[in-house]
Amino acid sequence: MQPGLMAEADLDAVLAVQAACYPPAMQEAADVVRARLRASPDTVLVARDADGVCAYLFAYPSRLGKVTPLGGAFSVPESPDTLYLHDVAVAPRVAGQGVARRLVDAMLARAAGLRHSALVSVQDTRRFWESLGYLPAAGDAAALATYPAGALYMTKRLSAQA
Template sequence: MPVESILNAKAITFTVRAVCEHDLDAIMRIQAECYPPSMQEPEEVVLSRIRTAADTSFVAIDGDVVSAYVFGYPSRLGAAAPLNSRFVVPANANTLYIHDLAVSRAGSGLARRLVARIVERATERGLANCALVSVQDSLAFWERFGFQTEPAPGPELRAALESYPGNALYMIRSLDA
């Protein structure tokens, strides 16, 4: 498996590579560390995402220990994966949808590097946008990366947002600029 990039954080060297099935246990551990039970998605859903979107999803590892992950998949602007759903990749994708970014305490500082890598992948694939659902009061975090809230989502998107607990916001970032 090719190494995507090398990252240095707190004197530890992290490697970023595409996600694969043998990362599942570590991803489930990090998910449990980062999210309340109401937002933890079942193992079979996470595994289906690995199988569907391995070329647009990444892990950061130190040696063989996964410390962070980001899941993304090609989608359409204005669409979002509801919580606990499998990814559906449309034939006419124009957006890389970032479904989940989680960093363990051991991987502090990796989030911005994983965001940069997934945005880079969207650009490599010729997609015009990145989009995501901001949860857990992460609005300011995503705004630092150029994401802006979508003020008037359509009915399907509103239904997807309602599947998340708390204040879930749809955010987009144009990659044309």
């Protein structure tokens, strides 16, 4: 299951993975997901197994401390310093096989020139993210409040120039 770039043709399968992983209140609409893909197509990955798309990762260049509200629009800033991992989801059929870690590793390999990576940890994933080197940090509290209780902004330094 090597990660590859997502195509618009993958949208239905990505939405099916999202529906299998998140409660309805956390699911983003098809037009929001499509807009994310179109805004930064080089930072949206999927993993496939014999049954098709089994995981995805939406990321984009951002600024440290900026949090995209759940379901909110985003734009790539003129001078990004951070790779923001907006959403990682793995279908239950491949859970526990290291797919999320492979997606994140593949995405971080694309982060040339960016000094940080950041994300919002949801659904008790803090320990997973800490195992990848992310630590809790201060972020946009108003945007963070759009996520379910317990959501946590986390960051990781990618280079010594930070």
